[in-house]
Amino acid sequence: MDEDSDGNDLLNKVSRFIDKNIRNINNAISLCGGIGLCFILYSIRIHKRFTCFSQIPDEFIQKHFKLRGQVRSVHDDHLLVEHKPIISIKRSTVPKPLKLHLAGVEYTREGAQFLEEHSLNKQVWFRLIQVKGQDGIDCIISLRKSMFKIWNLNEEILFHGYGKVVPVIDRTGNKFTIKLTQRLLQAELYAERKKKGMWVQPSRRERFTNWFHNQPLYRIISFIRKATSRKV
Known part of the structure; x- marks a missing residue:
């Protein structure tokens, strides 16, 4: 008790x-x-604005963090994207954009035009995949096309036949990159089956014209025509 x-x-x-x-x-x-x-x-660097890949923590890339930004320009093999942190502080100077590559994709000039038409000056989300070269980063880039539709630009380029797949090399055997490559290959196969973009088959006339232009006789005729025109 x-x-x-x-x-x-x-x-x-x-x-x-x-x-x-x-x-x-x-x-x-x-x-x-x-x-x-x-x-x-x-x-998670909620206030940090990244202006070069060396500022991005290794953990962000290893865990494939997703960041927000705005496309400033489109080039033949990369996009320049200004990073927008979650908490943005106004600055008097224009920040330097990041050099982003579409992971697993090598696109054509038509692909660059497609990206410029649909993403220039648009807000995008980019998921970090791996460092590429000395100053670039492989990413999955997406944007909101409408209220109910989000475009994965890596896949869209391939769906339209404006590029081909370049497998993402990851020696660690990361399942994420393996699945990414599989999805990209499916998009490329779709464009190839539908004969879209670079997979369009030339007509018989076009094939004959291309063949004839590569023949020695055509080159001789072209040379004679140019020589004659110069004399005239």
Whole structure:
């Protein structure tokens, strides 16, 4: 009985202490939660604007983080995208854009025109895959085409036949990159079956014309015509 009464007294004392200090306890829990939240936000660089790939933590690339940005220009093998952090601070100078490559895709001039038409000055999301070269990054780039439709530009380029697949080389055997390559190959196969873009079969006349232009006789005729025109 004495042990039971001692236990009950201790429990009552703890309960009374909690009742009297419930506000302080709640404040302490909120403070700890706030500190933890601040640590998490700092760890994911919520305010950091990246202007070159060397500023991006290795962990971001290894875990394939997704970042937001705006396409500033389109080139033959890459896009220049200005990174937009979650918390953006206005600056007087124009930040330097990142050089992003479409992971697993080598696109044609028609592909570059397609990207320029649909993504220039648009907001995009880019998922980091791996570093490419000295100043570039392989990414999966996507944009919102409409309220209910999101385009994966890597796949869209291939669906339209404006490029071909270049397998993503990952020596670690990452399942993510393996699945990415499989999806890209499916998109390329679709364009090839539908004969779209670069997979369009030339007509018989076009094939004959191309063949004839490569013959020595045609080259001789062309040379004579040019020589005659110069004399005239």
